[in-house]
Amino acid sequence: MEKGKVVSIEDRIPKLKQIRKRKANRRLIALLSIFFVLIASVMYFLSPLSHIRSITVVGNRYISQEEVVRLSRLTNDTSIWKINKKQSIENIKSNPEIKTAEIRAKIPNSVVIKINERNRIAYMAKEGRFLPILENGEILGPIKKGDIPVYAPVLVGFGEGNKLNQLLGELEQLPQEILNSISEIHEASTKTDIYHITMYMNDGFEVSATSRTLSEKLVHYPSIISQLDPDIKGVIDLEVGSYFKAFDKPAPNNQKEGQTRAGDS
Template sequence: MEKGKIVSIEDRIPKLKQLRKSKANRRLVLLLSLFFILIACVLYFLSPLSYVQSVQVEGNRYITSKQIVKLSKIKKDRSIWKVDTGSTVANIKKNPEIASVKVTPIFPNSIKNTVSEHNRMAYLSNDGKFSPILENGSVLEELATGEIPVFAPVLIGFKEGKALKLLLEELDKLPVEIQNAISEIHHAPTKTDGYHIVMFMNDGYEVSATSRTLSEKMIHYPSIVSQLDPKVKGVIDLEVGSYFKAYKPAEQKEDTNEEN
């Protein structure tokens, strides 16, 4: 090497120069990517691409998704990020059956309403019309014509008062599986028991009981039925002890014809 001549390290080590160039290229690509992403975001927020295109509903059991979407009052001429979630929640909760609501924007243009409903404990029957009764005791307006009672028994002969309140309290203590097994509950007071009821079960049995001890006695219903011949229907009496009385042949035949 000539005296006084300086040789750069990059000339002496070409790989180092190449590495530095690669780092610069990666930095440039990163900056350009961030720039284009920023531009894309701005265009997305300013364009109709972010406008509400669909409203989803989850968690509903009794109220239809269409009803909840209508209650939400979400408009499709605005960005999903500008939807007033507080107002949407308040609008949906105007329905007394709604316990809670969560509103979530979903990229690129959807809104999801996740709802939780109060359970319907029963349906109060009145002249062929049915009013849902919630777990909190509230009696709602009658169902629309053609709407069928589901997921809860129909109460016949009851009016708002002590008998109805006691029955609902006892039903609430029962497991959901047993609640769902009851088709109808008739208020059939006697001289000695103003809380006497007759229940018709989905499996074809009839149960005679009192609301006073309903939860205490009905908890054993699955065990009692498991010991009976499923082909022989009748009345399971739970008022005092618990015993089974089969229908007479004529009654059995009549019940079979009604089911057919």
């Protein structure tokens, strides 16, 4: 039987000491790292480094970023760790145009506010000012002087009441691309139709219609104008069927443009 190699205890002690020393060093490094991370974290929390440096607003069309930030009441003196999201969201939603709001804090010191606005389906022209009308029918105060109504038509000659409510109900059902194509809608009631309106389109055409069937008829507008000469502007009558009549122009032999069928809706 072969005898095993015998290692004296004196030879093993230095190796054991080295192993224990390496383990102790690793523990010390780990403890020091945790200590410095904790110190750095405390300094970050307590110092201006944790204060908000930038606020980004996304999802806004009508309301300026500055206004949303003002409503949130978040400032450069607010610590990113002390944001009261619930209260800030309530503050933002105090504006009737804002349907929903969301706040996300991003380390080290930035904030993103995402909002969802209620659509403006029209603007009411009143005493030289423009009052936005929201999708829920609420009429807001006038926009700032010099601001231009966007994304919705201007209503001229309307007051609060059945005519306005009827028209708003129809506009709300229109696709956004159709709504964007309308520049102005004028109240033009007649003895036979108190809901008669005249619309001026952004492409230069004029539309005669009744608000009682507006959403049903106007949805065919792109198809109707695709059949017309874009260089010859005129009135598209959508009250009964769909007819087109060019604007009167001086013509040879005192002739005028006649009435032509534009297509049924």
